[in-house]
């Protein structure tokens with residue numbers, strides 16, 4: 001398998017290229033985004049690349065290259081100039097905390113998100129559900145890990161852990177003792193991309209390091225570029241594992257603010273509730289007071305806990321809020337451009 005395929009290159013990206021682009025440009029995948037340049041991995045190693053002027057000034061912040069993006073660049077030896085960001089297969093993003101609607105991109109072109117929680121910080125079911133919902137919004141498959149299982153556990157945490165294992169196929173591991181790491185390795189497929197997410201200190205980097213079988217990540221292809229001195233402290237970084245798979249390490253993210261869903265398929269972070277909701281009498285049931293609501297019925301009979309129901313409703317409200325704020329902004333934008341058009345028509349010179 002060639003390097004590009006190992007990096008996750010596929011027909012989806014290939015088909016977006018013109019003949020001229022294939023002839024003249026070098027294809028690469030963005031590993032790290034720095035203030036003034038990017039580190040791009042390509043067929044023959046990695047390269048520090050800058051953005052061409054039209055990209056630098058002509059694109060919205062979120063359209064500029066992000067970790068995981070495929071780009072085309074012109075190779076000038078020591079430096080590459082990125083001239084195009086290829087279409088994105090998908091995008092892991094979150095609503096930034098705070099009142100304003102700001103979508104923050106975490107990584108691009110992702111097959112699996114490895115959600116890490118750990119016993120030391122404490123398992124948190126609500127946070128897991130929230131993350132699962134956002135992954136579904138972004139069309140990304142989850143893998144759930146419970147790390148630091150070498151540490152003592154109390155009854156309550158044990159119960160949550162069992163629930164996570166039963167319901168979300170969570171894998172209990174210990175990065176430092178190496179236990180169950182083979183179960184995770186079994187899930188890593190050559191050419192697929194895995195982004196590691198979870199709060200600071202849960203052990204994301206340690207797990208990724210132990211996947212490399214004793215080889216420190218920082219000694220990989222990436223560090224050749226860091227020698228050039230243009231590399232500041234990184235936030236997100238993409239690596240190719242020796243035994244296959246592309247991993248992206250991210251700095252700790254506690255909460256996943258939800259963005260608008262990609263699909264109509266409901267909140268799949270909630271085992272059971274989705275399925276139940278399909279059986280509601282009204283297809284647009286809000287599960288608050290409708291007759292024939294299967295969700296409310298299940299809460300009544302105790303099949304769903306009050307807690308889970310509350311969280312389900314809270315996340316639904318949050319997505320609605322995001323969507324309506326977005327609509328609001330679009331409306332305002334439209335109004336403004338209409339006003340400007342009219343002003344121009346009536347002879348106003350800006």
Ligand SMILES: Nc1nc2c(ncn2[C@@H]2O[C@H](COP(=O)(O)OP(=O)(O)OP(=O)(O)O)[C@@H](O)[C@H]2O)c(=O)[nH]1
Nearest residue numbers: 148174175176199200201202203204205206251252
């Ligand atoms: N006991 C125990 N400690 C672990 C385990 N895995 C990681 N640690 C420790 O937990 C601490 C944090 O690990 P990191 O791998 O840096 O965590 P991280 O999630 O990458 O943290 P950020 O980079 O801040 O997001 C380190 O001191 C690790 O040695 C484990 O399985 N058991």
Ligand SMILES: [Zn+2]
Nearest residue numbers: 280285287293
């Ligand atoms: Zn209902």
